[in-house]
Amino acid sequence: MTVTHLPAEVAELRERTRRFVRDVVVDAEPAPGERLDQVTRDRLQAAAKEAGAFAPHVPKEYGGQGVPLEHW
Numbered sequence: 001m002t003v004t005h006l007p008a009e010v011a012e013l014r015e016r017t018r019r020f021v022r023d024v025v026v027d028a029e030p031a032p033g034e035r036l037d038q039v040t041r042d043r044l045q046a047a048a049k050e051a052g053a054f055a056p057h058v059p060k061e062y063g064g065q066g067v068p069l070e071h072w
Contacts, residue, residue: 013053016051028040028044056072057072
């Protein structure tokens with residue numbers, strides 16, 4: 001689905017997040033029936049923060065990306 005009415009910064013965050021999930025998260029997914037261990041979870045969260053893809057829905061003052069509700 002192509003969305004053309006997003007502000008440029010939201011569209012860029014969307015693409016950055018897509019790349020992060022594809023390039024980092026997918027390879028770290030646990031096998032079916034297993035759980036993600038805390039070390040991997042912590043590593044992924046740190047990597048998401050570094051990539052600027054962590055918590056897009058959370059306000060910036062709390063460490064997120066601050067994307068407004070209408071762009072979720």
